[in-house]
Amino acid sequence: MNDSIQTILDDPAASDWLKTALRAALARDPVDAVNDAEILCESLKQRLDDIFQSI
Numbered sequence: 001m002n003d004s005i006q007t008i009l010d011d012p013a014a015s016d017w018l019k020t021a022l023r024a025a026l027a028r029d030p031v032d033a034v035n036d037a038e039i040l041c042e043s044l045k046q047r048l049d050d051i052f053q054s055i
Contacts, residue, residue: 001026 008014008022025033 005022005026009019025037
């Protein structure tokens with residue numbers, strides 16, 4: 001495990017959701033995990049954009 005991942009897992013300020021997602025991703029094929037994370041990120045960015053446009 002690289003240092004940046006361990007830093008996140010050890011960080012008390014990091015959300016439980018992020019730590020759980022990261023641990024789950026580490027158990028998966030790394031290519032699949034990255035692809036899914038990119039899709040999730042784009043979906044959440046779009047949701048945020050939609051929210052900002054509605055206010």
